[in-house]
Amino acid sequence: MTISGWALELARDDLTRTSLIDVDVPEPGEGEAVLRVDRVGLTANNVTYGVLGDAFRYWQFFPASDGFGRVPLWGFSEVVASTVPGVEIGQRLYGYLPMASHLVVQPVRVDERGFRDGSPHRADLPSPYNAYALTTGDTAYEPDREDLQILFRPLFFTSFMLADQLEDNDVYGARTVLLSSASSKTAYGSAFLLHGGATEVVGLTSASNLAFTESLGCYDRVLSYDDVETLPTDVPTAYLDLAGSTPLRRQLHTHLGDALVKDLVVGVTQQDTSPAGTLDGPRPAAFFAPDQMTKRTADWGRAELDERFGQAWQRFAPKVQQWVDVVVSQGPEALRDVWLEVLGGTSAPRTGHVLQL
Numbered sequence: 001m002t003i004s005g006w007a008l009e010l011a012r013d014d015l016t017r018t019s020l021i022d023v024d025v026p027e028p029g030e031g032e033a034v035l036r037v038d039r040v041g042l043t044a045n046n047v048t049y050g051v052l053g054d055a056f057r058y059w060q061f062f063p064a065s066d067g068f069g070r071v072p073l074w075g076f077s078e079v080v081a082s083t084v085p086g087v088e089i090g091q092r093l094y095g096y097l098p099m100a101s102h103l104v105v106q107p108v109r110v111d112e113r114g115f116r117d118g119s120p121h122r123a124d125l126p127s128p129y130n131a132y133a134l135t136t137g138d139t140a141y142e143p144d145r146e147d148l149q150i151l152f153r154p155l156f157f158t159s160f161m162l163a164d165q166l167e168d169n170d171v172y173g174a175r176t177v178l179l180s181s182a183s184s185k186t187a188y189g190s191a192f193l194l195h196g197g198a199t200e201v202v203g204l205t206s207a208s209n210l211a212f213t214e215s216l217g218c219y220d221r222v223l224s225y226d227d228v229e230t231l232p233t234d235v236p237t238a239y240l241d242l243a244g245s246t247p248l249r250r251q252l253h254t255h256l257g258d259a260l261v262k263d264l265v266v267g268v269t270q271q272d273t274s275p276a277g278t279l280d281g282p283r284p285a286a287f288f289a290p291d292q293m294t295k296r297t298a299d300w301g302r303a304e305l306d307e308r309f310g311q312a313w314q315r316f317a318p319k320v321q322q323w324v325d326v327v328v329s330q331g332p333e334a335l336r337d338v339w340l341e342v343l344g345g346t347s348a349p350r351t352g353h354v355l356q357l
Ligand SMILES: NC(=O)c1ccc[n+]([C@@H]2O[C@H](COP(=O)([O-])OP(=O)(O)OC[C@H]3O[C@@H](n4cnc5c(N)ncnc54)[C@H](OP(=O)(O)O)[C@@H]3O)[C@@H](O)[C@H]2O)c1
Pocket: 043, 044, 045, 046, 048, 049, 154, 155, 158, 180, 181, 182, 183, 184, 185, 186, 187, 204, 205, 206, 209, 242, 243, 265, 266, 267, 268, 269, 270, 271, 287, 288, 289, 290, 342, 343, 344, 345, 346, 348, 349
C-alpha cells in the first residue's frame, strides 16, 4: 500500500475545525472498485450537508473518524482499481464524493450508464445520491461544460423539481413567489424557470448581493432583507426559503399574515437551525428534491423526466455561463481554504468554486 491518499475531515460540532489526514490508498476487495476523486465543486449546498449532517444523515455517506465527518461533494471521479466486471480502470463518472482522495464503492446494477454504490451503509439513504453516471453513457454530458455540470447539475435539478412542484400544485394559489437567498444558484435556477409565467417572481437577498441578483434578469423584483416590510400584504404569496433564517421567517409570517399561502423550506444558507416556534400562517414544510423526483418518475416515467430536465438544462446552461465565474483551485489544502471561505459566506455570488484534486 502507498500512503499517498488523504481525507479532509470536519468536526461535526464545529465545521470550522478541519483535520487533513493521510490515509492509505485503498485496494479493492471482492465486488469493489476504487474511485479517485478528481474534480469537484463547493457551494453553500455542501455547507448545508454539514449543518444538517446528523438530522438528514449526510454524514452517513462517507464514514470518518469519531466526532468528525467527510462532507459530500458533487463531481467527477476516475476508476483506478476494480474487481467488478464492467467497471473498468480509466472510466470517468459523475456522482457524490467525499472530501478525500479516494472512495471505495461496491458497484451494483452496472450497465452502460454507470452503476449504483451498493455499500450496506448507503443502502437506506436517498437513492439519487448513490448513482454514479459514466460520462460515456450520459447523453447530457458535454466535456467542455464539465465545470458547469460539477457546479449546477444537482442544484439545477433541485431548481427544476422545485419549480415543477409549484406548477404541479398551481403555485399553491399564490400570485407572487418569494425566494430568499435569491443570489444562490439553486434559487436563481428556480427563478429562471418560473420567470415569465403568470406568477410574479420576487427575490430577497443581502444588500451586498442586490445588484448581482438584479443583473440576472430572472426576478421581476429584488428586495434586500431590510425591505421585507414593503411587500404587499394583499397578494397571495408563496415563500421558498433558501436562507433558512428563523428571524426572517417570523418577520414574513407576521408581516404577510393571511397573504402567506405557502412556506417551503428549501435550504439553510444562513446555517440557522433554531426552531421557529409558533407562527402566524402556514406551517413551514420541507422541500426535498428527491421526493418530487419520485412523484414525477411515477407520473411521467424516468425517460420523460430526464427529457424534460435535459430541455430545461439546455435553456439554462448558455445563460448561467454568463452568471458564474468558475474559479479552479488545486489540491487538498485549497479544498480546506475554499471550504472555510464558503462556510464563512464570504464568496461573491458570481464565484463558482471548482477543486482539481
Ligand atoms: N432541499 C433540497 O433538496 C436542496 C437541494 C439543493 C440545494 N438546496 C439548498 O439551497 C441552498 C443554496 O445552495 P447553493 O449551493 O445554490 O448556494 P450558493 O450558490 O453557494 O449560495 C450563495 C448565497 O447563499 C447565501 N449565503 C451563503 N453563505 C452564507 C452564509 N455563511 N451566511 C449567510 N448567507 C450565506 C448568500 O445569498 P443571499 O445574500 O442572497 O442570502 C450567497 O450569495 C442551500 O442551503 C442548499 O442546501 C436544497
